[in-house]
């Protein structure tokens with residue numbers, strides 16, 4: 630029997646089924662489709678301007694490792710004129726982040742990009758291992774999410790970046806859309822579906838998500854076929870339970886209808902056109918550390934205060950109103 634040909638080029642043998650579209654295609658067409666879609670997102674969503682310094686949030690995991698690879702490649706191929714830097718946050722989790730940072734360092738050498746590492750211990754005086762020792766595993770993701778968001782900003786400011794690029798993918802965003810929908814949190818529902826956030830107010834750097842429409846399964850396939858060097862283990866501290874349910878829901882629904890991931894994001898985008906869902910917040914500077922906040926103290930200082938007092942960690946965590954984790 631003749632080998633099945635790629636439905637895109639009709640020349641090479643099809644060797645994989647594309648997760649997003651179920652098309653049987655060859656490796657080269659997969660690379661092109663994957664890279665072209667990311668380029669389209671960058672162009673259509675106006676993610677970058679020539680001459681900008683971009684701090685790529687590099688964790689050593691699959692998403693940010695592929696992001697570094699693809700941004701470097703597209704920057705050269707399409708002459709975006711970007712100055713790329715890697716910024717890594719060391720949360721202080723032994724047996725997890727130390728190993729993934731080794732992967733970042735190897736990639737830094739391979740791609741010859743400057744790397745800045747900032748750590749929770751240097752910024753806050755606490756590692757995540759110490760925080761979990763003090764408060765247990767419950768609500769530790771809240772601390773980690775708030776600290777990481779700020780730490781990435783600090784690292785990016787240190788290297789003089791104009792923007793931060795992260796490897797949040799379509800599955801991550803669809804998951805967050807579902808969580809915010811189930812909570813009835815419309816301002817967050819709108820914000821989480823935007824490819825650029827955080828540029829309108831305050832002194833937080835704009836964040837861009839070039840993988841907004843890129844499926845996690847395709848990122849894994851790309852990393853595998855390109856033999857990229859990344860660290861594959863999940864965080865040793867359990868993820869937030871509610872997000873776990875949303876994640877499972879997205880995975881189940883993807884099996885039934887792969888387009889549902891991108892359609893979930895598109896649905897959230899439609900809310901943007903409704904003026905009743907917009908929310909204005911006045912931001913000032915934290916009286917303790919100067920980081921932007923709508924309160925007297927920023928979220929990180931409030932959490933740090935709760936760690937250093939005898940206050941129960943849950944009280945500190947709930948005061949911050951932080952609902953996601955991993956900086957989404």
Ligand SMILES: Nc1ncnc2c1ncn2[C@@H]1O[C@H](COP(=O)(O)OP(=O)(O)OP(=O)(O)O)[C@@H](O)[C@H]1O
Nearest residue numbers: 686687688690691692693716717718795796797955
């Ligand atoms: N410790 C870190 N240092 C720098 N950037 C980070 C760090 N952790 C997360 N990020 C950024 O935030 C993005 C989303 O992180 P998250 O941990 O939610 O997802 P992930 O799927 O595990 O990502 P990755 O596979 O890149 O680790 C990452 O792709 C990366 O750009």
